[in-house]
Amino acid sequence: MPVGVFPALKLGVLFVKQISKPLAKFLVNQAKSHPIFRTYFIIPPAQFYHWAEVKAKMYVMNLGKPTKVAKLNETMAIELGASLMGELIIFSVAGGCVILEYNRQVAKEAKKEEELPVVPAPSGSPAKRVLLFVADGLRFQTFIDKPPPYLRDVMKNKGVWGISHTRVPTESRPGHVAIAAGLYEDPSAIFKGWQENPVDFDSVFNQSHATWAWGSPDIIPMFTKGSKQNVHGSSYPSAWQDFDSNLNNQTMRLDSWVFNAYLEWLQSSVAETLRNQNGIILFFHLLGCDTLGHAKKPHSRQYVENMNYVDLRIEETVNMTENFFGKGTTAYIFTADHGMTDWGSHGSGLSSETETPLVVWGAGVKSSAFRQDIEQASIAPLIASLIGIPVPVNNEGVLPWQYFDANYQEYVGHFLLSNVKQLAHQVTGNRAITGETSIDWRETQLNNRIRKIEGHIDKGSIIDGIREGEETISFGKEALSYFRQYQRIRFLIYLSIMWLGWIVVLFLKITGTKRKRQNLRISLLQFVNIGFACLLIIMLIGYAG
Structure with a gap:
């Protein structure tokens, strides 16, 4: 997402300091009359300012260091402190307005980005649908050191593979946004818990004919909320997401629920109507590895067992899919949103956090054990190209053409x-x-x-x-x-x-000094006014041109 415009006309917001003066005066008067404010917020800053002023003046005038600076009396301290607080309020209001205007422009220009034209995809895509498996929190090192049997066979005999390099912050939300949108998440999303969309973005799910998604209630709503009504999602209860170290095998039910939900969908009338439909995405969000990685650490037996369980269910899912839709019409992608450290955390930029596995096989994909490492955002154009849908309008990924x-x-x-x-x-x-x-x-x-x-x-x-x-x-x-x-x-x-x-x-x-200060104030005001006027004229010319 681009940084917002700061148009010249909006510089006028700085004049808000004139409006904020009455507010500052009111607050200062209230503070002066309130004992707590007077004692803790008015007088101490004034005494410190006075102490710093005396020290600085004696140093500038080369008069040596004072052994002790006499404190101001209460009346003088209150007046000086009130003056400082008033100036601080005025400056804070002006600065706050500038920042608010900037943020408003960010949202406004992000809206413009949503209006970018969609480039149609060429005809002749190799697959009618793609199954996307995202094992949350599965790091590449554990995956390659103890590769699960089915995916190991795919890597050697049926498809291509490599490392998908993520970016900081290595969290679930930005990882999934990079995979589905080809867009590296705006860090402002962290202030919303990585769940609410600070800026709407396009995704392969939006561009698909239809998408069905199953998984965590923290991830699936990100893509169903605000979609074009073509993204359908289901989630298990949020209470199931437990990071307790004593949870034993309960985390497997998270991934088991996802696979079972798909198999039930496969028997529905909806699936029957989509047998020959192009541009379908089926998304599996698998949280078990992330949960066990936090609780038991990613080198633990339980973590590896969960990875192998996912591998077993993927094999079952692929077989059921091929039997239902027909062989050679479906592509499959297995990856992870982020990795994990040895001590069970993620979020920073260690290689154990940024390196995730990527395995691709099925319709249109090489079957030569070819390895090609890519950036995580490149998965989005890969998905789009496999099923012949437009790349998301915000996509920054590069199609890994060597996979085909x-x-x-x-x-x-x-x-x-x-x-x-x-x-x-x-x-x-x-x-x-x-x-x-x-x-x-x-x-x-x-x-x-x-x-x-x-x-x-x-x-x-x-x-x-x-x-x-x-x-x-x-x-x-x-x-x-x-x-x-x-x-x-x-x-x-x-x-x-x-x-x-x-x-x-x-x-x-x-x-x-007092005299110098008065002359300096006049000079500064003239300088600021002239400078502001020149800056405003220059920017108006640039903005209008």
């Missing part, structure tokens, strides 16, 4: 092109958010490269087109990062100037 069977090379080339075009739309959208109306040279170069990819594909040089597409995506991500940082840097400069200005004014007030 050679028979689908032309299809992969066309899909990678749509991956590039979607990224180009994001670059254009983020450039517009900055207030720039003219096309940037980065966009021009992106469009030229897209035409070059199309030329390679039209001539039948698919591999050349794919290689050019990978290079173009790398360039596009750099351009996207540039425009997303564009307003962030400007905002940080404004905020820094505000705080530095406050510090400078306090320092000059402490070190200046």
